[in-house]
Amino acid sequence: MKYSDAEAIPPCEFSAHCVRLLDDLDAPGDESAHRRSLVADARDMQDEYLIEKLRAHIPGCPICSAKVVEARLQRSQQRLALRRYLVEAESRVPSTTERILSIARQNSQEETEQPSTSQKRQRYMLPEVFFPLIQPKNNDAAGGNGHFDPATDQQPPTAHSTNLWLRNGFALATAAALIFAALGVFNHFVFHNGTTPLREEVKSWSSIMIGMSLVSSIPVISKYYNIDATSGASEQMTPTGLPAQNMQYEAVSPDGKNVLFHFFAQNQIIYTIWQLGKSGSIVTRAANTEARNAIWMDNDHILVAFAHHGIVEFDIHTGRVVRQFASLNNVHLLFYHAPYLYFQDAPQTALYRSNLTTDGQEQLIAPTGGLSLTHCVLYPEGVVIYCEGSSDRFSRAGNVLYQVNGDGLGVQALSRRGILLGFAPDHTLLFLQVMFNNYQVVKLGETLQQDRVVMHNAAPASATIGTGDAMLAPDGHGVVVQVNDTSSSLRGVWYDDLATQTSREVFPYLPGLSGQIMGWDQLPVPASPLPIATAA
C-alpha cells in the first residue's frame, strides 16, 4: 500500500470538507435522496447543504479537485488493504457455523416438542426454575427479565444457559402474572402513572467519604469519615502508620475499594493507597512543588500529573513506573477512558484530551465569556462529556452545562443551568437545578421540554448548593448533598434516595466544622452508628 504526499497540496477552505464528505460526494443520486430523507439533526442537515455546495465548488477548484483525487486513492487503498486483512482474518479462525446451528436447532426442537399446557405447568415447578443450576455470565445485565434486545443491551446471558433462561424466564413471568392477577393489583401497575424508580437493586456503592475541617480562612482537613448513606452509620478513617493530619484525598478507585491519598512530609508529596482498617501503601513520592493531581486509570494503575515531568503511570502494587508522557506538563487530570486521557490546562479553563496511544492532543471545550470549566463527567461509554462552565456572575441558579462528543465534535452549551451529578442507570445525565427555590434532580432530555424531574426536593430549600456539594452514586441509586452554609441550621450531609424520592440528613455538622464530600466508595461501614463528627 503506497501513499502519495497529500500535505503537499495547499489548502482551500472547503478542502477538509471535501475529504470528510467524500463518500457522500461519490454516492449515486438515489442514495443521496434516501440519505436526505433520513437526516436526524441539524448537523446532518448542514452536511447535506454542504454536499450540494461542494458538488458545485469542486469542478472549479483545482485544490479541492486534487484533494478529492488524493482522498479517493487513499480510501481505495485502505479499503483494499482492510478487505484483504478481513478475508485473511476469516481464515485464521475456525468457523462456528455448525456450533451455532447445532445449538439453535436443539432449542428449536425443544420448543416444538414442548408438552401440553398441563404438562407445562408441571415443568415450571422443576427445581431448576427456583434453583438455577447454571448462572448467566453477568447477573447485572441479564437481570432475569428475559426481555433484552441484544443489539442494545450489552451483556446477554450465555449460550449454555439458553434453554434454562427461556424456560425459567417464561415460567417466572407467568407465575408473577398469575400472582398479580390474583391479588387484583395488575391494573394498578398497568395504569400507574407515577415516577418510575431509578433502581431497586442492592446498593453496592453505599458509602460516602467526607473530610472534616475547622471553619477557618485556610480549611485543612483533619479527619475523614466513611458514612453509610442509607443508615447514617459512620466510621472515622484512621490510616495505620500514615500521618492522618495532613492526608489529602485524591480519588476512589473504579471498584470503590481503594482510596488514593497524598500527604506531605519533608518537602515531599507522597501518594498512598489505603483501605479502611488496613495499612496504607506508598505508591510514589515527589517534590511537593512538582506534583499536581492524580487519578485512577483502572483498579491497578494511577496517573500522576507533574509540573515538569509530564504524566506518569504507576502500578499501585509495585510502585513501578509503567509509562511516562513527558509532553503533558502542568495539567489537571480529570479522567481516563481508553485510549484517551481527559485533562484541563493549569488555569482549568479549557478541556483537552490526549490519545495516550498515538500521543495526539486536542482541545475539546474552550468556554468563552470568562467562563471556566469547574466540573466534568464522562458518559460511561466515553462518547459524550458534560461540563459545568462557571463564572462569578452566576449565583444560585447554577453553572452553564456544556456537552461535547467524546471525539471532540459537537460542542454545545445546553440551555440548562445547574450542577452535574452523573448518570442514571439508563445512562442519561442527571443534574441538580434550582426551580422555584427548590433543588431538583433532573434527567436530561433531548429537548428542554423532555427533561424529567426525578426528585423535587433534593436539598433543604434554604440551602446554597455548589459544585462539589452534590454527588450521585456511581450506580445511580441516590445522591448525597452537603449543606455547608454556616448560616444554615440544616448543615450536614443529606441522602436522597431516588427510588423512594425521600431525603434525610445522615451526618449533621457541628458548629465550627466544615465538611467536604470526597466521593462514593464501596468500603463497608460497621453497623453501629457513630454520633456527630468532631474535629479535635
Place this chain on the structure above:
Amino acid sequence: MNALENEPQLTLEACKGSMAAFELLVVYYEPRIRRMLYSLTQDSQLTQDLCQETFLAAYRALPRMNGEELRFAPWLYRIALNQVRSEWRRHKHVSVIPFASSVGHGEETFDDAGEACLVSGEYFEEQVVQRDLIERVMQQLPPSSVMCLMLDAEGFSYLEIAETLQDTLSAVRSRLSRARQAFQRLYRKLEEEGRS
C-alpha cells in the same frame, strides 16, 4: 452493504420462527461476523466464543423483533460489537491495549500460526508485512475508529454504520474521515520505521 439477495424475506421468516431462514442468515453472515470480531480482538478463541454468542443472542431476540422493519445486518453487527465491548469491560481491555512505546522498536514478531494460513507465492512476504502493519495500526487506533473502518471496508454505507454504531450520520462521517487519516498516518509511520 451487499446483503443477502432475499434478506428482508429471510429476516421476516426468521422472526416468525423459521429455522431454515435463520440457518441461511447464519451461513451467510457467520464468516463476516467472525472476521470482524477477529479484527477487533485478534484472538481466535475469543472470536469463536463471541461469534457464537452473537448469533445465539440474535436467535433468542428475533421472535421479539418486528421482522418487517428489522434491518438484519446493522442489527447483527451491533450485537457483535456489543459483545466485544462487554468482553473488553469484563477483562479491563483498557490496560492491555498496546501503547505507543512499542511502536517501531521491532519487538513484534510474526504470528507463526497466522502465517500458515496465508497462501504462498511471490507476494507472500509483502502480504505478511502488510497484515502485521495493519494489525499494529489497528492496535493503536481507538476501538470506535477501528469499528468504523472495518464496517466501511465491509461495504456498509454511512447510514448502516450510523445505525450499527447508534450514532448520527454527521458523527459517522467525521469519525470515519478522521479514522482514515489516522490510519494513513500510522501506517506510513510504521512502514517508514520498518524500512529504516
